[in-house]
Amino acid sequence: MFGPVVDVIFPIFGLLMVGYITVMLGWFDQTAIRGLTRFVFDFAVPMLLLRTISTAKLPEEFHGISWAHIIWVHCLYYFPDFS
Known part of the structure; x- marks a missing residue:
């Protein structure tokens, strides 16, 4: 019953928990945290x-x-000089 939900959610929260524990234990200093954060967001x-x-399956038409x-x-509309 909870199989698909757990298969998707558990790895995400598991990774968050591992990151939280490593920071709380002091395995990452502030420089490493900033670098990792920049890599993830950028x-x-x-x-x-x-x-x-790019891999999404779109229908042929929309309405x-x-x-x-x-x-x-x-x-x-968004780039009027485009034409």
């Missing part, structure tokens, strides 16, 4: 989001409109 999370978005038209209108 590199790891954007790459994870890019991989997730009857093709994705090409949606992207084109989005570009014209």
Whole structure:
């Protein structure tokens, strides 16, 4: 019953707990913590989001409109000098 939920949630909270314990035990100094934080926020999370978005299965249309038209209108709206 809880199998899929535990399979997804446990590794995340397990990793958070390992990080918390290592910092509390003093295994990381402030310089290492800043470096690891910068790596995670500047590199790891954007790459994870890019991989997730690039492998997402999208339907051919969204409310009857093709994705090409949606992207084109989005570009014209947010980047008026694009055309």
